[in-house]
Amino acid sequence: MMNENKKPIPVTIVTGFLGAGKTTFLNKLLKKNQKKKFLIIENEAGNINIDGGLIDKKENVLIELTNGCICCSLNSELGSLLNSLILSNTWYDNIIIEATGMADPSEIIQLFMGNRAQQYFRLDAVIGLVDAGLFSSQFEKFTEIRRQIAQSDIILINKTDCVEEQVLTDLTNQIHAINPFAELHKTQYAETGEIKMIDSFSYKPGKIEKKISDFSSFKPAVSANNSHGINTFGFSIEGKLNVEKFSFWLEDFIYTNAENLLRIKGVLNVPDMKHKIILQSVSGHFQVLNGSEWNKTEPRINQLVFIGTDLNREEIEKSLFEFIN
Structure with missing residues (x-):
């Protein structure tokens, strides 16, 4: 095989x-x-x-x-x-x-x-x-x-x-x-020069983690954009994540927004876990992976970014604060 x-x-x-x-x-x-x-x-x-x-x-x-x-x-x-x-x-x-x-x-x-x-x-x-x-x-x-x-x-x-x-x-x-x-x-004529196009490891946990950390709109409930119905906004909330409640909510949210949700990327702070938990979702499916270890001096902040059409930012924000304390 x-x-x-x-x-x-x-x-x-x-x-x-x-x-x-x-x-x-x-x-x-x-x-x-x-x-x-x-x-x-x-x-x-x-x-x-x-x-x-x-x-x-x-x-x-x-x-x-x-x-x-x-x-x-x-x-x-x-x-x-x-x-x-x-x-x-x-x-x-x-x-x-x-x-x-x-x-x-x-x-x-x-x-x-x-x-x-x-x-x-x-x-x-x-x-x-x-x-x-x-x-x-x-x-x-x-x-x-x-x-x-x-x-x-x-x-x-x-x-x-x-x-x-x-x-x-x-x-x-x-x-x-x-x-x-x-x-x-x-580019012109699709010429990419020395830009790395294959083996870019875009779905590698470390690369996802860095992109989320670099996202400029990480303030609680900051809307980055609403272009032709497409919303891109991020949340940054310090505290411990209630994994059980969040998991139930996430599955329901993905199911009920199947036609609207395009992507979710996140770094999560799960109690008693030394690693950051990397979350990524694409139109109905999601993955949970281990990221880097938390530094002892860094604040344990949950960072989540949503991309989709006609998503309700206020409702998402309200739900997230219920799962993090």
Whole structure:
């Protein structure tokens, strides 16, 4: 069976709206990493695959899923493919999933957050591409773009040569307001230079912890943004967390806000635990991991950030204060 003596295979999800430059980016990524063996899972909605013929395959393996959007057929076609990979004892250095431009990446992310999947695969990062020239008009019309931005770990603002500097500044600020955790890079022709695109370990507890600590809005109930219904706000509350009450509330909150909640990231202070507890949730699923050890001199502060659409900040704040004393 695959991976008995090997580390989980890193998985990179490439997302972005139609024409943002995903396939151009992927070709350049493969050319820069020719010593690695990639499995590329490429999806184009509709029966005729357009982008697949453009991908430079070389020594890599390309699998095309053309029967509908990859996020819609997740539990069947993509799930069966990954299960077959586990059983085949086939090894790759990296797996890259290029989703169709209309895909919501959360459905793909969820697949790799399960306990069984994590034995064989390690979600490395979600890389989102944005067309700088078309962003403003597309952002107004398509909710998919907003969800892609909110759930990306690395965002390439591509085709920057097509816009004026002030326009580029404004859209960069807008993207950062929606997702303050993402690394933002400005590119032309999807050229990333020396920027690290694979093996970025975006889901590693230490990296999540640092991003939360760096989040500039950590004051109790400070709203960072409300852009087209997307809220990004953080809470910072000192005290011990009542794990049992919080767990019940979290499961109920995620369930009742399944359509609205995009991400949760948090550092929690659990009584009698020497480690910080790292919480992350993506559209209905959540993980709890051990972070670094608490320093004896640092205040034990619970830090939580929520990203979603039409979330009620006041109700969340009220609930959190009930679980922390």
